[in-house]
Amino acid sequence: MREFKVAVVGAGPAGVYVSDILLRQIQARREELGLGSDATAHIDLFEKLPVPFGLVRYGVAPDHPAIKYIIGALEKTLNNPQIRLMADVEFGRDITLDDVKLRYDAVIFATGAVDDRPLTIPGSDAKNVFGAARFVEWYDGYPTVSPQWRLDAKSVAVIGGGNVAMDVSRLLVRYPDDLLHTDIPDNVYDGLAANSAEDVHVFVRRDVTHAKFSVQELRELEALSRVQLITFADDFSADVLTKEHMAKAGKDKLTRQMVDELLMVRDMSVKMSNGTDFEGNPAQRKFFLHFNANPVALLKSRDGSVIAVKVERTVTDPDGTMRGTGKYEEIPVQAVYHAIGYKPAQIPGIPYDEERYTLDNLGGRITGERFVYATGWAKRGPVGLIGSTKSDALETVENLLTDWAASSSRGRIAPYPDNDIAQLLADRGVQPLDYAAWQRVDAYERELGAKTNREHIKVIDEEQLRTIARGE
Known part of the structure; x- marks a missing residue:
């Protein structure tokens, strides 16, 4: 047959x-x-x-x-x-x-x-509000995305409690020279070199025990040069990390490991309170990690640009049910990235x-x-x-x-x-x-990287990829 x-x-x-x-x-x-x-x-x-x-x-x-x-x-x-x-x-x-x-x-x-799942809170149509998917495509050199991305906001909000939110926020405080061991495209290096960000705020709607970060993501957060980690005591208090919450987290090995790593992040942030990074060097950027913080609206200026995030303090039950407390805070920002899921x-x-x-x-x-x-x-x-x-x-x-x-x-x-x-x-x-075409692209990118003592540099132009792939 x-x-x-x-x-x-x-x-x-x-x-x-x-x-x-x-x-x-x-x-x-x-x-x-x-x-x-x-x-x-x-x-x-x-x-x-x-x-x-x-x-x-x-x-x-x-x-x-x-x-x-x-x-x-x-x-x-x-x-x-x-x-x-x-x-x-x-x-x-x-x-x-x-x-x-x-x-x-x-x-x-x-x-x-x-595509990104849509952000549906009031003000989400403001200027300088971006879905994470487009930003990820930019810094990863997706062939059909514009090579330019403006990073002129000094204070930035990232909405989401998962790995994509952590990737986006981490890249926003990264210095491009720390990425030369990677396949970062040249245009992304230049874009990050011009990045004006000083403060990046990550908003997670639920508590520490219900975040969705991987341990590896958190360990990379802990090793950011020239970046001060800032956490908040209320997010790690006994009222939040109750026996019930910790018992629930402990039933899943990965969740418990994630919580343990977040507790380490908290300890590190306390040691950084004098304005230093993880090695004790002066920090030039700040990374704020907010839990039980639900963005409920984005505030706009007269020209329609985002100027602040309105955040409601929440309470999370051990089963993950989230409830608002009616306590609000407005945090000034000039750009917002939402990483609330892909579609x-x-x-x-x-x-x-x-x-x-x-x-x-x-x-x-x-x-x-x-x-x-x-x-x-x-x-x-x-x-x-x-x-x-x-x-x-x-x-x-x-x-x-x-x-x-x-x-x-x-x-x-x-x-x-x-x-x-x-x-x-x-x-x-x-x-x-075919596969041989991919091998030609891979060889070209490695040859490109070797010229500057890097493993490889990613080609981002779609037509150039085709030309290389066909051996033309």
Whole structure:
């Protein structure tokens, strides 16, 4: 019997992981499921950008080089001859759902998230109010984003209690020379060098035990040069860190580790109260960490620019329920970044769940479609760490294999499996970029970095990426 043909849309971690897991599971379970004793698969992995790796390349802060080592593992998967990378091919523009359903036995969407959830408090339409997604794309060199970003605000607010909020706020107090060991693009270096920020305020609506920071994020916060950490005694009082709160936090290992690290941040901030950084050097910037602080409105000047954040003091119950106290404070700022969650992209022809911000699915099975699936953020929403996509992929693959086994054709359901989509794309004037094309980009970026004793420097221009990828 012929090999299975599978289309995976999205070549970020979720797409690469699900491809790898699917190939492994077919080999391990093909006889058990009656798929054929020699069943194998070919996967076409589509990516709308000229280069793969999605979130790892374009969603991880540049001062997270350890996380970016994940690219090495992902590359090993892409180098598998059973997987064909087809980058610079956009679903909905270059190919459609009908195109792939005719040629593949299954379609898996691993499309990630590209937009911010909207900030809905009064004044959110003020000038100099930004969604975190756009700023992240700027400092990560996303190919379609303007290379310029004005950083002229002296006092900045960041709204959010998760890792994206911490990334954004940390980059706003970073000095670019401290990032020369990373892949920071030259335009981002120049932008950060011109940064006017003196005070950055991070507002977390709930208490210390209900924040969503990772331990690694907090450890990086603790090692910021020339930055004073400022916390508030009330946020770490016995009334907040009650036995009930700590017991609830202690039930989850990661949460308890995060709380312990926040207590360390508190201790460090007390030692920095004389205006120094973590090494005792004079601090030039201040990083304020506010808990139980719910921004309820943004105040505007006559010209519509944001001038302050109105914050209500809250109380958080052990179960995470948050209540306002009616006590308000206004903190002057000239810019606001909100990191309150991403919104995974909608896909032409695929139902969308507006409440969960996911493709409409159950266990990865897309509602109303046969042999069409989702994994990663497209499946569960924009929560969890990069490694969480592996458990998503396992469930999606399990359901896919079960559906194949239950079908009368044992999974060979594509009407025209021999019609290579590469020919269709060629007829439409689309030239996909393969794994060898990515290797050319990677080699070029490393060569660029070597000229200034850096590991590599990221190319940000979309057309330049294409030219390099094609060896032109």
